[in-house]
Amino acid sequence: MLGMLAVILLALSWIADGTGDEGDSISHFLIARHAWSHPELLLYHWGKPVFTLLASPFAQLGFWGIKLFNIGCSVVSAALAIQVARALSIKRAYLLPLLLVTVPFFLFYSLSGLTEPLFNAALMAGIYLFIRSKRVAASLIISFLPFVRSEGLVILTLVLIYIVVIRCWKHIPLLFAGHVIYAAAGSFAGKKPHWVFSEMSYAELRSGYGSGTWSWFFERMPEIYGVALTILLTLGLIWSIKKLMMDRRGNPMNRELLFLVYGSATSVFLFHVIAWAMGWFHSMGMLRVMVGIMGPSAIVGLVGANSIMSVGSKRARKYILITIILGIVISPFASRNYGFDYKRQFCLNPSQVVAEQAAEYIENEFGDYSGRVFAFEAPYISVALGVDMYDWYLWKSLKTEYYDAMPAETIIVWDDWYAPVECGATREYLDSKEEVIFLQEFSIPNPYGKPEQRVCAVYLKK
Numbered sequence: 001m002l003g004m005l006a007v008i009l010l011a012l013s014w015i016a017d018g019t020g021d022e023g024d025s026i027s028h029f030l031i032a033r034h035a036w037s038h039p040e041l042l043l044y045h046w047g048k049p050v051f052t053l054l055a056s057p058f059a060q061l062g063f064w065g066i067k068l069f070n071i072g073c074s075v076v077s078a079a080l081a082i083q084v085a086r087a088l089s090i091k092r093a094y095l096l097p098l099l100l101v102t103v104p105f106f107l108f109y110s111l112s113g114l115t116e117p118l119f120n121a122a123l124m125a126g127i128y129l130f131i132r133s134k135r136v137a138a139s140l141i142i143s144f145l146p147f148v149r150s151e152g153l154v155i156l157t158l159v160l161i162y163i164v165v166i167r168c169w170k171h172i173p174l175l176f177a178g179h180v181i182y183a184a185a186g187s188f189a190g191k192k193p194h195w196v197f198s199e200m201s202y203a204e205l206r207s208g209y210g211s212g213t214w215s216w217f218f219e220r221m222p223e224i225y226g227v228a229l230t231i232l233l234t235l236g237l238i239w240s241i242k243k244l245m246m247d248r249r250g251n252p253m254n255r256e257l258l259f260l261v262y263g264s265a266t267s268v269f270l271f272h273v274i275a276w277a278m279g280w281f282h283s284m285g286m287l288r289v290m291v292g293i294m295g296p297s298a299i300v301g302l303v304g305a306n307s308i309m310s311v312g313s314k315r316a317r318k319y320i321l322i323t324i325i326l327g328i329v330i331s332p333f334a335s336r337n338y339g340f341d342y343k344r345q346f347c348l349n350p351s352q353v354v355a356e357q358a359a360e361y362i363e364n365e366f367g368d369y370s371g372r373v374f375a376f377e378a379p380y381i382s383v384a385l386g387v388d389m390y391d392w393y394l395w396k397s398l399k400t401e402y403y404d405a406m407p408a409e410t411i412i413v414w415d416d417w418y419a420p421v422e423c424g425a426t427r428e429y430l431d432s433k434e435e436v437i438f439l440q441e442f443s444i445p446n447p448y449g450k451p452e453q454r455v456c457a458v459y460l461k462k
Contacts, residue, residue, distance in 0.1 A: 001094055001095075001096075001097035001098050001101075002075065002078055002079055002082065002097045004097065004098075004101065005074075005075060005078055005097040005100065005101045006071070006075045008101060008107070009071045009074065009075070009107070009110055009111065010071060012107070012111055012346060013064060013067040013068065013071060013111055014064075016111065016342075016346035016347060017347060017348050018108065018111060018345065018346040018347045018348060018349075019063060019111075019112060019113065019348070019352070019380070020108060020109050020111060020112020020113065020114055021112065021114070021288070022349055022351050022352055022378070022379070022380050023379060024113075024114060025112040025113040025114045026113060026379035026380050026382070026383060027047075027113075027379045028047060028048070028051065028052075028055070028066075028113045028114060028115060029055075029059055029063055029066045029113030029383075030379060030382055030383070030389055030390075031044060031047035031052050031390075032047075032051070032052050032055040032056045032058075032059035032066065032113070033056070033059035033060065033066075034388055034389075034390045035052050035053075035056045035059075036056060036060070037388070037390075038390045038391075039189075040189070041390065042056075043182070043185060043186055043189055043191065043195075045195070045196075045199040045200060045201060046201040048115050048147055048148055048149060049147045049182060050118075050122075050144050050147040050148045050178075051115045051118050051147075051148050054069070054118065055069045055113075055118070059113075063113065063383065066112075066113040067110075067111050067112070067113075069118075070109075070110050070111070070112060070113070070114070070117040070118070071110055071111070071117075073110075073117035073118045073120065073121040074100075074106065074110040074117045074120070074121070076121045076124075076125075077117070077120040077121040077123075077124045077294070077295045078096060078097045078100050078295070078298075080121070080124035080125055080127075080128045080295065081093075081096045081100075081124055081295045081296075081298055081299055082094070082096050082097070083128055084124065084127055084128050084131060084261065084295075084299060085299055085302060087128070087131045087132065088131065088254060088256065088257050088261070088299075090257075090299065090302055090303060090306065091306050092302065092305065092306060092309075092321075093302065095302055095305065095324075095325070095328075096298050096299070096302055098325070098328055098329070099228070099229055099232070099298045099301055099302065099328060100294065100298050102226055102228060102229075102328050102329060102331065102332045103225055103226040103229055103294065103298075103332075104226060104332055104338070104339060104340050104341075104345060105223070105224055105225070105226075105287070105288060105290070105291055105294075106291060106294050107340075107345075108345040108346055109288055109291045111346065114288070114291075115148055115149050115292075116149065116288060116289065116291035116292040117291065118148050119145065119148045119149040119151070119152070119292035120291060120292050120293065120294050120295050121295075122141055122144070122145055122148055123142075123145065123155060123264060123292070123293065123295065123296070124295040124296070125138075125141050126138045126139075126141040126142040126145070126155075126159070126260075127256075127260045127261065127264065127295075127296070129141065130159075130162075130256060130260055131256045131260070135163075135168055135171050136171065136174060139159070139163075139171045139174035139175050139177075140174055140177055140178075142155060142156060142159050142175060143156070143174060143175050143176060143177040143178035143179070144177075144178035145178070146178060146179070147178055147182060149289075149292055150200070150201070150202050150281075151268050151271065151289065151292060151293075154267050154268050154271045155264060155267070155268070156175055157267075158259065158260075158263045158264065158267050159175060159259075159260075160172065160175055161259070162255070162259040162260065162263070163175070165255065165259070166255065179196050182196050183195070183196050201282070202281040202282045202283075203281070204280075204281065204282065205278075205280045205281070206279065206280065206282070207275075207279045207280060207281065207282045207283050207284070208282060209282065209283065209284040209285075210279060211276060211277060211278060211279030211283075212276045212277060212285045213277065214273060214277045216273070216276055216277070216285050217269065217272060217273050217276070217285075217287070217290075218273070220287055221233075222335070222337075222338040223287060223337070223338050224287050224290045225290070225294075225297060225301075226331060226332055226338060226339070227331040227332075227334075227335055227338050227339075228327055228328040228331040228332075229297070229298065229301045229328075231304070232300075232301035232302070232304035232305050232324075233265075233297055233300050233301040233304060234304065235301075235303075235304030235305075235307055235308065236300035236301055236302070236303040236304030236305075236307065237262075237266075237300065237304075238304075238307075239303055239304060239307045240258070240262055240300075240303070244258075260296075261296045261299050261300065262296070262300060264293055264296040265293050265296040265297045265299075265300050268289075268290070268292065268293045269290060269293065272285075272289055272290075305324050308320055308324065309321055309324075344448055349448070349454075350444045350445070350446045350447075350448070350454035351378070351380070351415065351416070351417065351446075351454040351456070352380045352384075353444055353454075354415075354442040354443060354444050354454050354455065354456035355378065355380050355381050355384045355413075355415065355456050356384050357442040357456065358381070358384070358413055358440070358442050358456045358457075358458050359381070359384035359385045361439075361440050361442070361458060362385065362411060362413075362458060365439070365440075366411070369385075369411070371394070372394070372409070372410075372411055373393075373394055373395070373396060373406070373407055373409070373410045373411070374387050374394065374395055374396070374410065374411050374412075374413065375395070375396040375397070375398055375406050375410050375411070375412045375413070375461075376395075376398060376412070376413040376414070376415070376418075376419075377397060377398040377399075377415065377418035377419050377422055377423050377425075378413075378415040378417065378418040378419070379418075381413050381415065381456075382395075385413070396410060397423065398412070398414070398418070398419045398423040398425040399422075399423040399424065399425070400423065400424045400425055400429065403425075403433075406461050407461075408435075408461060408462060409460070409461065409462075410460070410461040411458065411459075411460055412430065412436065412458070412459035412460065412461060413456065413457075413458055413459075414427065414430060414456065414457045414458075414459065415455070415456050416451060416453075416454060416455040416456070417451075427457065430459055433461075435461055435462045436459050436460070436461050436462070437459060437460045437461075437462060438457065438459055439457075439458045439459060439460055440457070440458045441455065441456070441457040441458075442455070442456045442457070443455045443456075
């Protein structure tokens, strides 16, 4: 089944042109792609330095290359999940790739430039090495997790507690290796040693995106994990509560399973529940962040599946297993809201389509535009045009305070989200500038919510 997961992901990477999302997925790809020509990006905290370093060779192949990198991460995480389950004597570990491949989020975010698949793979590697008593290597891997995703700090705290519980005091300093090494690397690059903390993107008890309800992530679990894994994950958590409440003379829950598997799956989830409800750490209530803990979550789901099969006769268990497998396979195709939607999940979205149309128009209108100055903000426009957003001579921000920095003959590509929302550059603002000429507008209906139309417009500053 692991081979099936790899084949499906590789096939989709070849036939589907989607990018996972239109924002962070593209931004991480661009940072990794241009890190070789702009080495300072290797220490750009928001970009996640470990991800940038490891993904940069693949990003040189274009967006398909970054898909290959994340496919590798997802397949490795599934393989490690199998090994972890077997090492913990959890039955039917062969079901794990099937559980994962039928989770829409896991599948289509594996075909992105996002950091979650690498986080998932690194987390599973750390868990596996701890279970195999290779604590030095495990601690070192976990120490770098905060430089893959910010949730690594949550895992770092969890593992610190685990190491204290098992009394492996000598391994505690290793958990800070990632911060020490990157602090030193930053110092060589001219940064202050504390940059690993001072430049953290989300280390504030506030959010520019507001806050949500305490139930937000719980209500959206079928969307995050798919229907089948949500049910099995819930059963696995119920089983764990029962196990923890057993009499001491019973068979207590394995500490590695409790801290490393259940702890990882629940701590990150609850962290985001709290952050979104309280409006902390610039949380947006994003659901995709849970892809980073999909490996441990699938193992908990496997425990839930085994708990169902622990009842009844041996013959009955056979039919229960068949029913569970059928349920897992059918669920993503039976639910419109929580299942697969090829066009929405695996193809370019409407905002990217109009960006491609604008890029084609610019190529036809201006011919070889290499050396021209562009002003835009939406990351995908950089991909469509082939313009380096980190070349400060050829790219200018659309933020209104930077308008005067745009030289004459700058080609402005306006989009309907990043330009007005992130930069304050509305169409009215551009139209009010006498030296700005409107050239062309491209629009397409958006069937996936607001805005009802996705628009991209091309201007020229005289």
